Amino acid sequence: MKKPAFRRRAGDSLMGLLGIALGCLLLFPLFYGFMGAFKTPSEFITYPPTVLPASFANLSNFHTVFTQVPMLRYFLNSLITAVLTSAVRIAVAALAAYAFVFFRFRGQRVLFFLVLGTMMLPADTLLITNYQTVSRLGLLDSYLGICIVSFVGASQMFMLRQHFMTSPTPVREASQLDGCGDLRFIVSILLPMSLPVLLILFVQSFVAQWNLYLWPLLVTSSNAMRTVQVGITMLTTIEGTNYETVLAGAAVAMLPAALLFVFMRRSLTATMSGSAVIR
Numbered sequence: 001m002k003k004p005a006f007r008r009r010a011g012d013s014l015m016g017l018l019g020i021a022l023g024c025l026l027l028f029p030l031f032y033g034f035m036g037a038f039k040t041p042s043e044f045i046t047y048p049p050t051v052l053p054a055s056f057a058n059l060s061n062f063h064t065v066f067t068q069v070p071m072l073r074y075f076l077n078s079l080i081t082a083v084l085t086s087a088v089r090i091a092v093a094a095l096a097a098y099a100f101v102f103f104r105f106r107g108q109r110v111l112f113f114l115v116l117g118t119m120m121l122p123a124d125t126l127l128i129t130n131y132q133t134v135s136r137l138g139l140l141d142s143y144l145g146i147c148i149v150s151f152v153g154a155s156q157m158f159m160l161r162q163h164f165m166t167s168p169t170p171v172r173e174a175s176q177l178d179g180c181g182d183l184r185f186i187v188s189i190l191l192p193m194s195l196p197v198l199l200i201l202f203v204q205s206f207v208a209q210w211n212l213y214l215w216p217l218l219v220t221s222s223n224a225m226r227t228v229q230v231g232i233t234m235l236t237t238i239e240g241t242n243y244e245t246v247l248a249g250a251a252v253a254m255l256p257a258a259l260l261f262v263f264m265r266r267s268l269t270a271t272m273s274g275s276a277v278i279r
Helices: 002-036 060-068 071-102 108-120 123-136 143-150 154-164 169-177 182-193 195-210 214-219 228-233 243-263 265-273
Strands: none
Touching: 002 243, 060 071, 060 243, 071 108, 071 143, 071 154, 071 182, 071 195, 071 228, 071 243, 108 154, 123 143, 123 214, 143 214, 154 195, 169 182, 182 195, 195 243, 214 228, 228 243
């Protein structure tokens, strides 16, 4: 009787140690990059290389980030595009998921799988087509031009569909008896019940849009419309790459996503611990 319990505890301990080791392995590049933001150029060429900087009081790299390029403007551009894209994407996904769950129409399953099929298309394969479309619409070098190609997300629609399928059907039937229409039911009842899922999808969408580099680089031409990821690449000079400055810019760029995760960690944890029901 004791051996199975001992083996179980030993197995759990081993899995815990492996999880900690894997977590440290994944977090080490982030830790090293953040430490590199405080280093001087000479510390990058020392041998053997060091992980920790000589002094954490060296803030000149961060000063260079905000003086060499208009980083605050880039932050504002990224914030506007990330919030706008995430809000519209969640709204469109909620409406589409509601239709797939509560409505019955011909070709419903075929249409649903076609939408899911778009998740298999690499984003790079659509760059030329999307650029031509945005150019013809006259949306180049604008916030809408950066955001419009990301307003619809199949993954968000799929996740909300799976969650809406767990909502109790009598609630919708009771609301209909009280004269509540579909749109009012979504806004007043369904979305408040789905708030944890909406938060985690919003965070995921925000981080993905914040980290976009190639598409904002293509559709923006003026310096005032660049985003923060494009701005980081502008910290290099023709003489070479200033690693300490680039790492400082990367550390600053990670702050909004990290703060968003910290403020919403309880909702994210509650959502990830729940189980999805698939029909």
